[in-house]
Every structure is written in structure tokens, then in C-alpha cells.
Amino acid sequence: MDHAVYIAWAYAGAAVFIAGLSGWVVWQARRVAGRLKALEDRGVRRRSAGSAP
Amino acid sequence: MTAAAAARKPNWFSRLAHPGRFLAWSRPVVAPLAALTAIVFAVGLWFAFFNSPEDYQMGDMVRVMYIHVPNAWLSQFVYATMTAAALGTLVWRHPLADVAGKAAAPLGAAFTALALYTGALWGRPTWGTFWEWDGRMTSTLVLLLIYLGIIALWRAFDDQLRAGRIVAIVTLVGALNIPVIKFSVDWWNTLHQPASVFTAEGPKLAPSILTPLMVMMAAFTLLFATLQIVSMRTEILRRRAETMARQAAAGEGG
Numbered sequence: 466m467d468h469a470v471y472i473a474w475a476y477a478g479a480a481v482f483i484a485g486l487s488g489w490v491v492w493q494a495r496r497v498a499g500r501l502k503a504l505e506d507r508g509v510r511r512r513s514a515g516s517a518p
Numbered sequence: 519m520t521a522a523a524a525a526r527k528p529n530w531f532s533r534l535a536h537p538g539r540f541l542a543w544s545r546p547v548v549a550p551l552a553a554l555t556a557i558v559f560a561v562g563l564w565f566a567f568f569n570s571p572e573d574y575q576m577g578d579m580v581r582v583m584y585i586h587v588p589n590a591w592l593s594q595f596v597y598a599t600m601t602a603a604a605l606g607t608l609v610w611r612h613p614l615a616d617v618a619g620k621a622a623a624p625l626g627a628a629f630t631a632l633a634l635y636t637g638a639l640w641g642r643p644t645w646g647t648f649w650e651w652d653g654r655m656t657s658t659l660v661l662l663l664i665y666l667g668i669i670a671l672w673r674a675f676d677d678q679l680r681a682g683r684i685v686a687i688v689t690l691v692g693a694l695n696i697p698v699i700k701f702s703v704d705w706w707n708t709l710h711q712p713a714s715v716f717t718a719e720g721p722k723l724a725p726s727i728l729t730p731l732m733v734m735m736a737a738f739t740l741l742f743a744t745l746q747i748v749s750m751r752t753e754i755l756r757r758r759a760e761t762m763a764r765q766a767a768a769g770e771g772g
Contacts, residue, residue, distance in 0.1 A: 474639055
């Protein structure tokens with residue numbers, strides 16, 4: 466394959482980048498879910514919780 | 519139904535605007551969408567490496583196009599999404615609009631950075647240089663800087679409603695760069711080749727190269743959709759957590 470090094474760097478870099486981006490998005494989601502759960506465990510409720518679907 | 523009752527009944531746009539409803543319908547969508555993304559990526563990679571011929575000019579470097587072009591497309595598509603969200607914030611005051619804009623900005627920045635990275639790797643053996651200050655590359659670099667500026671602006675304000683309005687205005691101003699990126703290859707004599715996929719006459723590529731390209735574009739677009747939905751859910755829940763924390767602090771304080 467011509468220029469295999471460039472092709473490998475492009476795909477490896479993209480894979481690392483996408484894995485990092487996806488991991489960051491999932492980490493943020495888990496962090497916020499953990500924060501919400503901690504608040505709910507302390508008995509904190511939203512004032513509008515009764516009307517929310 | 520009377521005219522007054524019909525006027526009071528929320529339309530689909532208003533119903534969609536409710537963050538609680540978004541959380542409800544999006545929750546079961548994420549896992550199937552992520553699975554579909556993985557499947558389409560697998561098919562696209564199979565096409566890219568095992569079912570795509572060498573290009574008569576680029577040789578095997580055409581395989582880099584299968585990740586470069588989708589990221590270049592997404593860099594502009596995500597910004598177009600943010601522009602629509604900015605209009606939603608300023609014109610319709612849609613409660614999900616600024617959430618969508620804020621969630622999309624880091625994703626757009628990542629796709630733009632990846633487009634520049636893969637473009638540089640494609641350029642070195644093809645053009646003999648990683649970088650050239652030509653119209654397409656420079657305007658794409660400007661797009662990355664706009665994304666980073668918008669991310670910084672979101673983080674500079676505690677009041678997210680105020681931040682949303684300011685960011686929306688900046689986003690609309692920054693949208694002027696999108697036609698510059700698109701038409702830079704027509705307006706100026708650039709090193710970057712003219713458009714070959716999104717043209718008025720249709721794609722100019724051979725089907726054997728267009729097929730893997732389209733499958734990879736679908737895969738990356740699905741990836742964006744998945745990450746966007748998860749990020750929007752996170753942003754809604756983060757605002758909910760902040761409101762609850764403020765309520766708790768006010769209760770403890772007073």
C-alpha cells in the first residue's frame with residue numbers, strides 16, 4: 466500500500482480522537498447523573514418535580 | 519374545539535420544546551442509535567479498506583478521504599445546526615435551542631480539528647506539504663477558532679440564559695465563515711481541489727469511491743447525532759442539578 470504510514474496515522478489518530486470524544490461525553494453524562502443522584506439522596510427535590518412528565 | 523381552545527393547545531413545536539419530554543423520548547433512542555453508528559462504521563471501514571480501488575491520481579491516499587471528507591462535512595454541518603439553534607434562542611426562545619447549541623460546540627470543534635489533522639496527513643504525500651495558507655484551509659482553521667471561542671464564552675458566564683443569548687449572536691456572526699469555507703475553492707485560486715461531492719451537478723466521483731465515502735459520511739453523521747443527544751441530555755440534567763443545588767442552599771441558608 467502506498468503511503469501506508471500516512472494512512473495509518475490518519476486512521477489511528479481519528480480512532481483515538483473519536484474514542485476520546487465519546488469517552489468525554491459519556492464521562493460528563495455519568496458525572497452529572499452522579500451529582501443529581503447525590504442531591505436526591507440528600508432529599509433535595511425540584512420545586513416543579515410534581516408537574517414534570 | 520373553539521378557536522380559543524385551539525390557540526391554547528400546544529403545537530408540536532411547543533411540545534418538543536419541553537426539556538422533560540426531550541429527556542423522556544431520547545432515553546430509549548441513545549443505545550439503538552449508538553449500535554447503528556457502530557454497524558455503519560464497520561461497513562464503512564470494510565468498504566474503505568477492502569472494497570475500494572486505488573484512485574488513479576491519489577493512489578491509496580484516497581482512503582484518507584473516507585475520514586477527512588466526513589469530518590470536513592460535519593465541521594460545517596454542526597455549525598449550521600448551531601446557527602439554527604442560535605435563531606431558535608433569539609427568535610423563538612425555544613428552551614432546548616441554547617441547550618442544543620451548547621452541546622454541539624465541542625463536537626463541532628472536535629470534527630473540525632479532525633478534518634484539519636487528516637487533511638494535513640493527506641496533503642503531505644499528495645501536495646508535498648502538511649499545511650498551506652490557502653482559502654479553504656485557513657477558513658477551516660478560522661472555524662476551529664470560532665468553535666473554541668464559543669466554548670470559552672459559554673464557560674465565561676454563570677447565568678446560562680444570558681450566555682445563551684450572547685453566544686447566539688456570536689454564532690450568527692460566525693456563520694458568515696461557512697459560505698467562505700464552501701466557496702473558497704471557487705473564489706480564490708487555492709491548492710485545495712474544487713468541490714467534488716456537493717456540487718450543483720451532483721457528485722463527480724466514481725461509484726466505487728463515492729459508495730465508501732457516503733457510508734463513512736453516514737457513520738460520522740450518526741456519531742454526531744448520538745453524541746449530540748447524549749450531550750443535550752447531560753446539559754439539561756446539569757442545569758436541573760444546579761437549580762436543585764441552589765434551592766438546597768437557599769433552604770439551608772434561610
